[in-house]
Amino acid sequence: MSSDDLDPVIHVQARLRVMVSLAALAPDDLITFPRLRDLLEMTAGNLSIHLRKLEEAGYIVISKTFARRTPVTQIALTPDGRKAFDNYVATLRALLPGTERQPTEGTAP
Amino acid sequence: MTPADSLAIIESEQRRLSRRVQFNPALINAMWAAVWFVGFGVAYLGYGDDRTIPGWLGATVPTVLIIGGMVVSIAYGFRTNAGISGPARTAGAMYGWCWTIGFVCLAAVNIALGRHLSDSDTTLLWSATSLLLVGVLQASGAALFRDVVMFATGIWTMLCAGAAALAGVPGNFLVLAFAGGGGFALLAVYLHWRHR
Numbered sequence: 001m002s003s004d005d006l007d008p009v010i011h012v013q014a015r016l017r018v019m020v021s022l023a024a025l026a027p028d029d030l031i032t033f034p035r036l037r038d039l040l041e042m043t044a045g046n047l048s049i050h051l052r053k054l055e056e057a058g059y060i061v062i063s064k065t066f067a068r069r070t071p072v073t074q075i076a077l078t079p080d081g082r083k084a085f086d087n088y089v090a091t092l093r094a095l096l097p098g099t100e101r102q103p104t105e106g107t108a109p
Numbered sequence: 110m111t112p113a114d115s116l117a118i119i120e121s122e123q124r125r126l127s128r129r130v131q132f133n134p135a136l137i138n139a140m141w142a143a144v145w146f147v148g149f150g151v152a153y154l155g156y157g158d159d160r161t162i163p164g165w166l167g168a169t170v171p172t173v174l175i176i177g178g179m180v181v182s183i184a185y186g187f188r189t190n191a192g193i194s195g196p197a198r199t200a201g202a203m204y205g206w207c208w209t210i211g212f213v214c215l216a217a218v219n220i221a222l223g224r225h226l227s228d229s230d231t232t233l234l235w236s237a238t239s240l241l242l243v244g245v246l247q248a249s250g251a252a253l254f255r256d257v258v259m260f261a262t263g264i265w266t267m268l269c270a271g272a273a274a275l276a277g278v279p280g281n282f283l284v285l286a287f288a289g290g291g292g293f294a295l296l297a298v299y300l301h302w303r304h305r
Contacts, residue, residue, distance in 0.1 A: 003112060013110055013118060020122040024130060026197040035192025039129060074194070089119065095112040 003095065009057045010088045014042065015050045019085045022060060022077040030063070033073040051075060059084055132189045132201060137182055138297035146290035148174040149236070153282035156232070179209060204250055211242055229278040236281045240289050241270035247296070258299050266292045 003011075010019055017040055025031060037047050054060045059081030063074050077085070110118075127133070148171035154160065155167015186205045190198055215238055223231040248263025250256075269288035273281040 006112070006115070011110065011115065016110075016115060016118055017122055020119050021126060021130075024123060024126045025193060026195055029193055029195030029198060032192035038192075039126065076195075092112045092116050092119075096116060 005091055006095075007084055007088050007091075009053060009059065010084065012050075014046065015054060017042075018047070018050055018054060019059070019077075019081070019088075022075065023082060023085045025077070027079075027082070028076070030074040030076045033075065036075055054081070057081075057084075130189055130193060132186065133300075135297045135301035137185065138293045138300060140181060141178060142290045142293035142297055144174045144178040144290075145293060146286050149282045149285040149289065153279050153286065156279040156282065175212075179212065183209060200253060204253060207249075208246055211246065212239070215239060215242055232278050233274060233281055236285050237270050237274035240273055240285055241267055243289065243292075244268075244270055247292070259296060262292050262296045262299075 010016055018036070021036060021039055022031070033044075033047070037044055040047065042050075051060065051062060055062055059078060061076050061078055063076075065072050065074065151162065151170040152167045155162045155164050155170075160167065182205070186202065190202060219231075219235050219238060222234060226234065244263050244266030246263070247266055248260050251258075251260035251263055266289060269284055269292070272288070273284040276284050
């Protein structure tokens with residue numbers, strides 16, 4: 001196994017950070033674009049570009065709704081996305097002996 | 110980016126996120142353990158003729174601590190939930206409001222009843238009913254999260270409410286401080302251990 005086995009969609013710092021953030025939420029949770037940007041301290045443009053890549057891969061869904069006429073963009077991890085992230089973490093640990101620990105689920109009750 | 114870099118990023122991000130978006134029940138329970146222990150401990154010391162601290166202190170400290178505790182709990186809930194929605198979040202928020210609204214209404218009932226009671230009966234009423242409400246909410250929260258240890262703590266707290274009423278004044282304050290605060294502390298330690 002080598003670094004080439006790591007999912008290229010996730011193996012980019014900005015997108016990895018997005019995936020970690022989304023995976024930290026409970027399975028059916030959604031997060032608004034501004035809160036995600038605030039958590040990651042990324043610019044809106046930069047975040048949008050990476051979100052689009054993740055959406056194309058089917059790892060996230062971006063939904064646009066309206067709250068009192070104001071558009072609200074919400075982002076959620078898809079089941080495929082969660083699986084891809086778990087696989088990515090498992091591959092990393094396989095590449096780095098001595099770090100085989102259960103991947104942190106990160107969902108509080 | 111090497112695999113080691115990736116792992117370092119994942120771990121540091123998870124640490125950062127757990128503080129900012131995940132509601133940590135251990136933290137809130139630890140705070141309430143301190144509020145109950147200090148608040149009702151001071152109430153005990155400031156009650157009766159052989160009090161060791163001024164009486165106004167025994168009445169003010171618990172009130173201020175409990176109101177402060179509510180403000181911190183609500184603010185913490187808003188902060189961790191900001192911009193995030195979903196079934197688990199909704200359930201958690203509804204449960205959180207049960208505590209706040211439950212205690213505000215309990216206060217209204219007790220203030221109204223207190224007008225017809227002696228000082229020692231009023232004191233007993235407040236301490237027993239608030240402990241009972243804590244126990245009921247802990248046990249029902251345990252049902253929501255399907256958590257046996259939390260359920261047992263809730264039942265223990267309810268039993269302490271009964272014991273506090275039977276203990277009379279000012280012994281009830283000691284039951285509140287140690288049993289009530291102790292229940293929260295126990296739960297905080299358990300939740301912290303489980304959260305890791």
